[in-house]
Amino acid sequence: MALTDTLPDADWMQRPGLDRLAEALGAGDGAARYVGGAVRDTLLGLPVSDIDVATIHPPQEVVRRLEAAGIKAVPTGIAHGTITAVADGTVVEVTTLRRDVTTDGRHAEVAFTDDWQADAARRDFTMNALYADMQVHTLHDYFDGIADLRAGRVRFIGDPLQRIAEDHLRILRFYRFLARFGDAPDAEGLAACIDRANDLMALSRERIADELLKLLVARDAVAVMRLMVEHGIWTPVLPEIDAAAVERLAALAASEATAAIAPEPIRRLAALLRTGNAEAVTARLKLSNAHRKRVATALGQDGAQPPQALGYRLGVESAIDRLLLSGEVAAAASLVDWTRPSLPLSGGALVERGLARGPDVAKALRAVEDRWIAEGFPDAVRTGAIADEVVAQALRATSIA
DSSP states (O other): OOOOSBOOOOGGGGSTTHHHHHHHTTGGGTSEEEETHHHHHHHTTOOOOOOEEEESSOHHHHHHHHHHTTOEEEEEEGGGTEEEEEETTEEEEEEEOEEEEEEOBSOEEEEEOSOHHHHHHTSSBGGGOEEEETTTOBEEESSOHHHHHHHTOOOBSSOHHHHHHHBTTHHHHHHHHHHHHOSSOOHHHHHHHHHTGGGGGGSOHHHHHHHHHHHHTSTTHHHHHHHHHHTTSSTTTOTTOOHHHHHHHHHHHHHHHHHTOOOOHHHHHHHHOOHHHHHHHHHHTTOOHHHHHHHHHHTOOOOOOOHHHHHHHHOHHHHHHHHHHTTOHHHHHTTTTOOOOOOSOOHHHHHHTTOOSSHHHHHHHHHHHHHHHHTTSOOHHHHHHHHHHHHHHHHHHHHHO
16 A cells, blocks of 8 residues: 555545635645545545545634635534535535543543644544645644554554543444454554443443444454454443354355345344344344344244245345345345336236125235245236136135135
């Protein structure tokens, strides 16, 4: 990986409105710089989604400058110095340089500053404390973050124990960044995370869930999850994630790779769980109802069915989840480009064949659908023949009754 003193050109730098934003914030005078993920990922040759800018201007001055330039300013986190700028459709988070005043492990009270190194010092890892001028793209690296990127080393800025005390979520972020970017864990950071694992109990379960789901789809998720279990990181908050759970995750990851199906966080979470604990864990993590249902469906057992039949009944996404979790790789792969068909028949067509309106129509339609699925979704002509047979049988039963 070639890392230089200048941020390489990248597609995201051509997004409309960035030049206007740089001019409005006085980037040419050194008053604003790109920071964080956009800088890090560009250096690594990775795609960039979110763009963050740091500036010496106080929040109200940022708003004034943006509005004067005709750029929409949304005060999304103005108390903490963050303004969302929308320039020609491009969304950028603009945050005033800050330093921490007090922290309690969950929240921080900050003061604004014009000291770039002080702002860098309050960030979590060296690779996240890289800045680049918005116009000439000169890099500013206060804590050897570029060297750490080159080495694949996730390293806390300063004393790891102090950084974790400031924000306990940094324990999980350490492992997530290790799974995404790391080649080997930084020994001092790893020891601090192990030592302070119980601090995770002070965090909201929503924040834990967010980090876990991001970690599960990272490059080395399986190896890092195995490392976390070995060191008891999950024990205080998610004891259900044990060695057996990680081996199920490893099996799923292997199935995904074989089937060329992209990793998906909710599917991978389901691999960590079992039918007996999934409902409790997903409720504890406060997942959405849709995600809780997806986990439950992925872990369900409805008996052996052809993959298309399963895809029809559960939906393609849930069918792929269940098949991959069961190790049925070829069956899962067969659904990737499969489109769920629609039954080419309605209840009205059964009434036209002689059934009286009412519950018998719904019952007969289910019977037609079951046979249609069992026969592999035949065309309308064959479906009509199935309907004739089902209706005849229903009319005979009614006559006998």
